[in-house]
Structure formats: C-alpha cells, structure tokens
Amino acid sequence: MKNTLETLAQSALAAALKAGADSADVITLEGRSVSVDMREGTLEQAERAEGTDLGLRVMVGQRQAMVSSSDTRPEALLQVAERAVAMAHEAPEDPYIGLASPDQLAQNWDIDAFELYDPTPEPSPETLQDDARRAEAAARANAGISQVQSANASYSQTAVHLATSTGFSGGYMRSSRSLSCVAIAGTGLGMERDYDGDGRIFQSDLRSAEEIGTLAAARAVERLNPRKPKTGSYPVIFDERISSTLVGHLLAAVNGAMIARGSSWLRDALGEQVLPSALSIVEDPHRPRTTASRPFDAEGLPTQPRHIVKDGVLEGWTLDLANARKLGLQSTASAARGTGSAPSPTVWNIALTQGSQSHAELLRDMGTGFLVTSLIGSTINPNTGDYSRGASGFWVENGEIIHAVNEVTIAGNLRDMLRTLVPANDGRAHLSRIVPSLLVEGLTLAGS
Template sequence: MTQTPETLCHALLDAAQKAGADSADAMAAEGSSLSIEVREGALEHAERSEGVDIGLRVFVGQRQAQVSSSDTRPETLTAMAERAVAMAKEAPEDPYAGLADPAQLAKSWDLDALEMADPSAEPAPDQLQQDALAAESACAAIDGISQVQSAAAGYGRHDIHMAASNGFSGGYARTSRSISCVGIAGTGTGMERDYDGDSRIYQTDLRSAEEIGRTAGERAIERVNARRPKTGAYPVLFDERISSSLIGHLLGAANGASVARGSSWLKDSLGAQILPEAFSVIEDPLRPRVSGSRPFDGEGLPTQRRAIVDKGVLTGWTMDLASARKLGLESTGNAARGIGSVPSPSNWNIALTQGQQTREELLRDMGTGLLVTSMIGSTINPNTGDYSRGASGFWVENGEIQYPVNEVTIAGNLLDMLKTLVAANDARTHLSRVVPSLLVEGLTLAGE
C-alpha cells in the first residue's frame, strides 16, 4: 500500500504508543520542487527535488522529545518512536507541555474555499526556463544594465498531514510558482544591484516575466551614483517593499513566547495605544490564494481572524498552547511547527490599515528626508525597542527625489516610531503581509 502523509502519521502514532509514550503527535510532508536559473541566455542551474519527511513528538508525563527522518521504512518508524521515548524520559519536565484538549481541536474546514493549491499541472522545465530567459532578457535590455546577476523561475508542491493521539487528523496541499530577477548597473566600485520578483499559489496570478525583469533593471539603474546623506534627524518613508519589517517588529514583540520570557518591549502595553487610532493590525489566516493561509495551526486548533491591534490599541498576544499556559491564557491558534521542531507562536496573514494618500503624496508632504527601499542588518533591543538598521534608498528634498543614497543607518525607538506612523494606500493585497508605505517622523540618520 502506498504510504501517504496521512498513513505515515498514524503509523508513527501507533509506533509511539507501542514504545511507551503517554501521548504523541506526528507530521508528514511529501513534496517536490523544481527550480531553473539562467545566465547570459543559457541554462545555468536546474534542480529538482522530491521527498518525504516525517516528524514525531512524544510525551512521557510532562517530558517531551522530538525526532525526524526522511526514511519511511516501518523499521525506521519503530526506531524513531523508541528513540523519542528514550529521549523524553531523560528530558527535563515542562509543566506547560502537552497536546490540546480534544474540545479545542478544529473539527471541520473548507480547503476549497482557501484555494491553497493550484489544480493545474506542474509546469515543464522548458516553461520555467523560458520564464527565466524572458526576465533576463527584459532586464538586460534596460539601458545602463551591465549584467544580469540572476534570473530564475520555480515551482513547488507540498502535501502536509498532521495527526495526534488526542484525535486530531488533518492535512492540506500547498503550491507555489515564482519568477525573480536581479540586475546590476554601473561598473567597478560604483556597481549597484536591485531586484524584482513574484511568488503566487496560482500560476495564472503570476506577473509576467518581462515585467519582473524590466522592473529589476529599472530599479538597479535608479541606484547608480549613490552617496551618503548628511547626518541628522529627518522623516523617513519606508517603501512598501520593506515597510512590513516595521510591523514585523511589532508582531515579534507581541509573540507570546517572548512575552512569557519577559523579553518584549511590548510586555507592559496590553490594552495600551501603540499605533495611531486610525490603524488596526488584522490577522486573517482564511484568505483565499494567500501563502499564509491555513485551516488549522500546528497543534490542530482552528485558525481565526482576529485584531492584534484594534484602532491603535494592542488587544492581545500571539500564542500557541505552551505560551498560553505560561501566561494563564488561551491559545490563539497560532502554533507553527516544522517537521523537526516543536510548536512555537507565529503569525499568519497580516494586514495593516491602509491610508488615503499615495506614496507620492507622502513624499511631497515629508519635504526633506529619506525614502528607504532596502535594508540590511538589524539591531533591535528586545527589552527596550531601540532600533538601528542599515539602509539605502533615495534622498528627498522639497517633496521630490533628488539622488540615490546608501551606507546610511537609521535609528530610533520602536515604541515612539509606531506612534507617528502615516500610511500610504499602495499595499499589494495578494501578499501575506499587506502593509503600505509608511512615513515615520524624526528618525536619526547616520550618514557622512
């Protein structure tokens, strides 16, 4: 009989019970991926992978252990279970570890409504190669592009199943289709690069390869002859491409595991105003055709739409079962896990309230300051929210872009920064994180 992810999960649970586990959960993923890269009009790299990965978590009292493998032979499942139980017996007790109560589990879901997997056939390698070549050609055709660093196209499909001794059993399939391109402009030490790309669940939703290549080239050209701005305090406009990082820092601080450890700069802000009143942060894991959607979390609990921030007020933490138990609260259905890792809190699809103005109108209103289009590195103090990141982008004077800039450091405090946000209306609604360009007042720029 063919071993499906579902049958593998139940075989692992049976093996765990026979090995002496008090309870257990299992996860199996069967997947394939295909990626094609081209360079100078010829195939540079082609890679296809197929495989099955399995993971088992067992509990012996309040002790737990996790094991994983890519070998699905029956004798391996038995050995995994025996090893996991032996490991659990040696592990320290964790008063917060354990499976969900059966009453908490997701009972039903509509996978068709979520559209997490494209039913169309897997693209042929030739089709992916043609997409990569088209992106490369469009990028190279931009006047001033010295070379195309990379152009690639890919496809992947994964079938995932989870089961647990508390009665939960569920799974789903997920597909992805992508095109990307990186262009380089200038020569010698003056070379600059930029990129564009798109990744979708449904192939028909994907932007054209020509548009992606052309945009990558145009962005690279715009960065040539960059210089460092003057040091000082200025408004900073975070472009839509990278603005979600600001909300990501907020989400990280509202993570139940961080709060339970006491290492969150938001730990004392529950019920407090942390964003302007016009802003809400909505999590919705049930959006169709979005990569972060899922009907249940990594512990079998139903996912749900919720407001993490409602009209500027922080309403709650993002929790799995363990962090919720530590905090004396209920899980929010946000447990994420990998084949070889235990659950931990994570966010799914996030959307920040969009503003009324275009990005160009925000540029006009900011007067003199910095438009940030890419960032590198990150120094965030988890306890205070002090923020420092390297950035590059464009200098703005009198509301208009003047010249590209690089090698600048942006510094501030996230608690203060988030309270001054002004949003544009340019967020891409198909992304898992729907965050528009964001203007922040009074950040310190370290340039020349």
C-alpha cells in the same frame, strides 16, 4: 504500495504509543520542487528535490522529545518511536507541555475555500527556463544594465498532514510558483544592484517575466551615483517593498514566547496605545490564495481572524498552547512547527490599515527626507525597542526624488516610531503581510 500521509501519520502514532508514550502528535510532509537559474541566456543551474518527511513528538508524563525521519518503512517508524520515547525519559519536566483536548480541535473545514493549491499541471523545466530567460532579456534590454546577476524561476508543491493521539487528523496541499531577477547597473566601484520578483500560489496570477525583468533593471539604474545626506534628524518613508519589516518588529515583540520570557519591549503594553488610533493590525488566516492561510494550526486548533492591534491599542499576544498556559491565557491557534521542532507561536496573514494617500502624495507631504527602499543588517534591542539599521534609497526634497542614497544608518526607538506612522494606500493585497509605505517622523540619519 506507497503510504498516504494520513496512513503514515497514524502508523507513527501507533508506534509511539506502543513504545510507551502517553501521548503523541506527528506532522508528515511530502513535497517536490524544481528551480532553474539562467545567466547570459543559458542554463546556469537546475535543481529538483522530492521527499517525504515526518516529525514525531512524544510525551511521557510532563517530558517530551521530538524525532524526525525521512525513512517511512514500518520498521523504521518503530525505531523512531522507541528513540523518541527514550529521549523523553531523559528530558527535563515541563509543566506547560501537552496536546490540545478533543473539544479544542478543529472540525469540518472547507479546504477548497482557502485556495492553497493550484491544480494546473506542474510547469516543465523548459517553461521555467523560458520564464527566467525572458526576465533576464528584459533586464538586459535596459542600456544602463551591465549584467544580470541571476534570473530564477521555481515551482513547488507540498502536502501536509497532522495527527494527534487525542483524535485530530487533517491535512492539505500547497503550491507555489515564483520568478525573480537581480540586475546590476554601472561598472567597477560604481556598481549598484536591485531586483524584482513575484511569488504566487496560482501560476495564472504570476506577473509576466518581461515586467519583472524590466522593473529590476529600472530599479538598479535608479540607484546609480548615490550620495550621503548630512547627519541629522529627518522624516523617513519606508517603501512598501520593505515596510513590512517595521511592522514585523511589533509582531515579534507580541510573540508569546518573548512575553513569557519577559524579554519583549512590549511585555507591559497589553491594552496600551502602540500605533496611531486610526490604525489596526488584523490577522486573517482564512484569506484565499495567500501563502500563510490555513484552517488549523500545528496543534490542530481551528484558526480564526483576530485583531492584534485595534484602533491603535494592543489587543493580545500571539500564542501556542504551551506559552498560553505559561501566561494563564488561551491559545490564539498560532502554533507552527517543522518536522524537527516543537510547536512555537507565529503569525499568519496580517494587514495594516491602509491610508488615504498614494505613495507620491506621501512623498509630497514629507517634503524633505529619506525614502528607504532597502535595509541592510539589523541591530534591534528586544528589551528596549532601540532600532538601528543600515539603509539605502533616495533623498527627497520638496516632495521630489533628488538622488540615490546608500551606506546610511537610520536609528530610533520602535515605541516612538510606531506611534507616528502615517500609511500610504499601496499595500499589495496578495501578500501574506499587507503593509503599505509608511512615513515615520524624526529618525536619526548617520550620513556625511
């Protein structure tokens, strides 16, 4: 009889302790996924994957090692445990490693309230093909589209279970349904590409294939005949499609691992103003039907909402246990891990304060400037916050879009950029990162 993930996790822990570990934790995953690609109305590619994996972390004194395996037989678990313990004996000592104490561990969560798993049946391959085919057909219905590069539909579900030798044991299931389309407009050297897509936990929430294909095509056609603006300093709007990347640089800078290494441009900014006073960033790992929600982190600590930035002021770092110990602080229950890696800090669901203006009103108030809809490459200095990225989008004059723009570099410093943010009100509430379109004053554009 096939082991459940909880039984598998407990067997791995027992094998680790038997092999000589002082303590251990294990994460077990069981998942299946299916993905189809359609091109010119026919099936181009279909993939299906199924598997069970575990990641075992053992500690011997202040030394640790991690081993992963997809072989779940009892004899294989014992070999994995013995190998991990042998590796730990050879590892360097780390005074900051260690499991959570029993009084720190999560208890009595209501997993159904998180709505992480859609109980409706897995879609058939024929259903996925039909979704992708309809998205492609909707894109091709636009006369300006020369070809559809890809139309993809996919589904996955994953069961997760975490157990520790200090008494924690918990798990949950996740599901995901997605649909995307990439359309190409124009021909030869005048080709332009754009996309649209949607991903949801519940299949019933997924936007229609026709809407996704139509929008992908419209976006591609809008990008035709681009021109470069003159080099200079201009206001820039980061469209809602890519604005979360800007906030993402702040979130990376407050990561506890970066702070502990002293390699963050915000390393001395705790308690200081980093955003306009009207803006806050709230992390909420309990938001229903959202991909990054979870009742506990990868070390078994209970997750909870918190302010990362409150009224513009940086409130705290993002910490797992080890980095919290390095800094003399408490974990924020932000540990994430895979089967082959130790826990490290990350953020869950975040939301930036929405503004009062619509996207169109933000364009109007900007007057003349650059609306960025796509970013290419990245040169971010993690120590200074110097920012430089390739960008494309649209040139705006008198609040109206005039023409498409591509092959432009935008540059500034993140400290200065973030302090001037003006948000619109168009953040999408179902995303893990709810960030509206953002106006930034005075960026340098390298154009013609």
